[in-house]
Amino acid sequence: MGKKGIPEIVIERLPRYYRCFRALRGKREKISSHELAAEMHTSASQIRLDLSHFGGFGLQGYGYNVEELHTKLGQILGVDQAQYYVIVGAGRLGRAIANFPVFQEVGFSLAGIFDIDDSVIGQDIGGVRVSHADGLARFLGEHPVRIGIITTPAEAALGVAEIFRAAGVGGILNFAPVDIAPTRQLPVTNIHLTDRLLSLSWRIMHREQEQDVSRKDVCSLQNTTKE
Amino acid sequence: MGKKGIPEIVIERLPRYYRCFRALRGKREKISSHELAAEMHTSASQIRLDLSHFGGFGLQGYGYNVEELHTKLGQILGVDQAQYYVIVGAGRLGRAIANFPVFQEVGFSLAGIFDIDDSVIGQDIGGVRVSHADGLARFLGEHPVRIGIITTPAEAALGVAEIFRAAGVGGILNFAPVDIAPTRQLPVTNIHLTDRLLSLSWRIMHREQEQDVSRKDVCSLQNTTKE
Numbered sequence: 001m002g003k004k005g006i007p008e009i010v011i012e013r014l015p016r017y018y019r020c021f022r023a024l025r026g027k028r029e030k031i032s033s034h035e036l037a038a039e040m041h042t043s044a045s046q047i048r049l050d051l052s053h054f055g056g057f058g059l060q061g062y063g064y065n066v067e068e069l070h071t072k073l074g075q076i077l078g079v080d081q082a083q084y085y086v087i088v089g090a091g092r093l094g095r096a097i098a099n100f101p102v103f104q105e106v107g108f109s110l111a112g113i114f115d116i117d118d119s120v121i122g123q124d125i126g127g128v129r130v131s132h133a134d135g136l137a138r139f140l141g142e143h144p145v146r147i148g149i150i151t152t153p154a155e156a157a158l159g160v161a162e163i164f165r166a167a168g169v170g171g172i173l174n175f176a177p178v179d180i181a182p183t184r185q186l187p188v189t190n191i192h193l194t195d196r197l198l199s200l201s202w203r204i205m206h207r208e209q210e211q212d213v214s215r216k217d218v219c220s221l222q223n224t225t226k227e
Numbered sequence: 228m229g230k231k232g233i234p235e236i237v238i239e240r241l242p243r244y245y246r247c248f249r250a251l252r253g254k255r256e257k258i259s260s261h262e263l264a265a266e267m268h269t270s271a272s273q274i275r276l277d278l279s280h281f282g283g284f285g286l287q288g289y290g291y292n293v294e295e296l297h298t299k300l301g302q303i304l305g306v307d308q309a310q311y312y313v314i315v316g317a318g319r320l321g322r323a324i325a326n327f328p329v330f331q332e333v334g335f336s337l338a339g340i341f342d343i344d345d346s347v348i349g350q351d352i353g354g355v356r357v358s359h360a361d362g363l364a365r366f367l368g369e370h371p372v373r374i375g376i377i378t379t380p381a382e383a384a385l386g387v388a389e390i391f392r393a394a395g396v397g398g399i400l401n402f403a404p405v406d407i408a409p410t411r412q413l414p415v416t417n418i419h420l421t422d423r424l425l426s427l428s429w430r431i432m433h434r435e436q437e438q439d440v441s442r443k444d445v446c447s448l449q450n451t452t453k454e
Binding site: 201 | 238239241242243245246268303304305306310318319320322323324326327329330333335373374397398399400404406408411412413414416418419420421422423424425426427428429430431432434
């Protein structure tokens with residue numbers, strides 16, 4: 001549970017609401033919770049409950065104002081502020097992330113990218129020159145970096161996380177195949193792509209015995225931006 | 228809830244157990260649930276409860292046999308079988324995924340990679356030549372592909388998912404910023420990296436008001452493989 005007892009699952013769903021309202025902008029002015037539920041393959045009561053954690057947005061009999069919700073959800077998520085991130089690990093995954101246009105569109109700018117491989121240092125990735133990781137701590141002391149992204153091999157990840165922690169970086173998005181423990185002051189999101197592949201593999205093997213998959217976590221609304 | 232009422236969260240945690248036992252192999256023969264709990268920053272009762280969904284593994288007073296658990300969890304996850312996947316979208320993210328050595332190590336082989344951009348068709352990525360997406364349906368009809376990975380822009384993703392569905396692909400791992408709905412016969416894992424960045428941003432903004440973050444989803448064991 002997070003702030004005011006907001007369940008983690010609601011916090012994880014919040015960006016999806018933001019994404020849906022973002023996709024609706026310019027297409028319609030308002031949307032009822034029932035219409036939104038149909039678009040998102042969920043229930044109107046789920047939507048009202050989820051959004052109630054962040055304040056009372058909708059008006060009875062009117063629905064949600066698309067532009068207003070997009071703005072308010074953006075504020076709640078912090079996308080109204082300029083935020084900087086760095087990437088440590090300039091391999092293929094680091095390069096892919098450095099070039100995600102969506103990160104820029106939601107307010108996140110790449111401040112630096114670091115590696116220890118002399119053959120990539122100095123290269124331009126996503127408009128930023130790759131620096132040697134030896135300079136990471138100094139860089140973090142001189143720049144307001146909110147998020148540290150780790151795309152190193154597993155054996156380097158914990159050391160990089162410690163540099164982020166010591167420098168007071170706000171949070172860590174970790175792609176290395178090692179779990180980095182969050183603390184009260186340092187939220188961490190571990191994204192293990194192999195784990196997701198394996199749990200999908202389990203679902204495939206057991207799909208015939210499964211009950212029909214809940215559709216509540218699905219939003220059919222297409223985001224108009226690319227990743 | 229999945230098969231036999233196994234909670235989704237347990238299925239999502241299963242690869243982490245597999246990863247931990249994989250990391251322990253060769254280092255020790257057996258481990259008690261209390262020792263494993265300390266390694267994984269969780270509780271022994273949580274571990275026993277999670278693993279009880281898949282059969283009774285541990286022996287009272289002995290603990291878990293590392294090699295046996297690694298093998299059994301691998302069987303449960305399907306990594307003991309050769310599995311093939313294709314990637315549609317040969318951009319930076321698709322290339323990064325095509326080159327993840329861990330996918331190969333857990334038994335998943337890249338069978339094909341597809342794009343619509345003539346300038347990348349014919350290139351070698353991860354040991355596989357990029358083919359034109361026009362040939363995707365025919366390829367799927369001729370090869371036993373278990374998992375379809377989508378790394379296209381959002382506007383192409385639903386069309387690709389429909390080709391996968393029609394061809395009887397086992398499941399979809401989708402990275403495009405659009406939610407693809409799972410069905411009874413077609414499990415889908417949507418991985419939205421921007422959503423994870425945004426929910427992390429929310430946590431950073433609210434960290435001071437938060438209760439101490441639960442550590443139960445953390446495993447300090449380092450995987451010895453690279454992604």
